[in-house]
Amino acid sequence: GQQVMQIPQYQHVQEGEDFTTYCNSSTTLSNIQWYKQRPGGHPVFLIQLVKSGEVKKQKRLTFQFGEAKKNSSLHITATQTTDVGTYFCADNTGAQKLVFGQGTRLTINP
Amino acid sequence: NAGVTQTPKFRILKIGQSMTLQCAQDMNHNYMYWYRQDPGMGLKLIYYSVGAGITDKGEVPNGYNVSRSTTEDFPLRLELAAPSQTSVYFCASSYSQASEQFFGPGTRLTVL
Numbered sequence: 642g643q644q645v646m647q648i649p650q651y652q653h654v655q656e657g658e659d660f661t662t663y664c665n666s667s668t669t670l671s672n673i674q675w676y677k678q679r680p681g682g683h684p685v686f687l688i689q690l691v692k693s694g695e696v697k698k699q700k701r702l703t704f705q706f707g708e709a710k711k712n713s714s715l716h717i718t719a720t721q722t723t724d725v726g727t728y729f730c731a732d733n734t735g736a737q738k739l740v741f742g743q744g745t746r747l748t749i750n751p
Numbered sequence: 752n753a754g755v756t757q758t759p760k761f762r763i764l765k766i767g768q769s770m771t772l773q774c775a776q777d778m779n780h781n782y783m784y785w786y787r788q789d790p791g792m793g794l795k796l797i798y799y800s801v802g803a804g805i806t807d808k809g810e811v812p813n814g815y816n817v818s819r820s821t822t823e824d825f826p827l828r829l830e831l832a833a834p835s836q837t838s839v840y841f842c843a844s845s846y847s848q849a850s851e852q853f854f855g856p857g858t859r860l861t862v863l
Contacts, residue, residue: 647793674851683841684794686851729793737801737848738784738809743793 645670645732647742655750660720662745664713664730672733673706673713678744679726687715689733717747725749753777755855757842763861764832772827772858774842782845783825784852785809785817787838794841800825801848832862 646665654660664673672691676684688697690706690713697704703716717724727746731739758773776783781802786794796809800819814836816828825844829836839859843852 672849683854683857684843684852685854689851733849737782737807738796738799739852741794746791 645730645740645742647730647745649745650743651746651748653748653750654720656722657719660717660724660747662715662728662730662747664715664742666711666732668711670706670710670713670732674731674733674739675704675713675715676729676731676741677726678729682726684729720747720749722749722751755842755844755853757840757855757858759858760856761859763863764829765863766832766834768832769828769830770832772829772840772842772860774825774827774855775823776825776842776844776853776855777823778844778846778853779822780844780846780853781822782848782852783819784843784845785815785825785827786841786843787811787836788841788857789838797827797840829860834862836860837862 648663674689675687678684688704693710694708695706701718705714727744729741729744731741755776784799785797788794795811797815798817800806803822806817839857841857842855845852
């Protein structure tokens, strides 16, 4: 079935450094949703990308959707301790459900 | 609006026991979902529903059952608990198939 691969699995950075997580698929993605899950919390929706090549920004977060719609990325500029958590991408397969990637767990050294 | 609520927050079961995880939403969403999340892992879909009276299997349905008698409620039933069902269970809802999902706070279940 549809699989969404996310890399890296873990990332540890110093506060102030940048962070990027990548979401890849061997098949064309329908649209991509990104979620953040704080430690001990539940996933919270961040954004949805629909169009090929789309770029969206939310303050220090930049989301991109690849031209071929087979990959997506989330980039955080100048990380802060509030960015700690696990970031998931999810493909909206068009079959009434989301397929989640494994997530990238971000930890930050203050 | 309370959003998506789940009860209980925590539960310990013995092997072979049964229980129902409750999920309710007050956003009048047609779509509801049950996921499990094992430690350090992503979310796996157990069951989902596109409206009252309609349910369908997800990726990992074995050992679980659901019902959707109302738009608001989507309970998940474990009939014969097994250690492999130790996990955190999240319920979610969405307005449509393509829209964002709203997650409940989760139920942490341990089967001993």
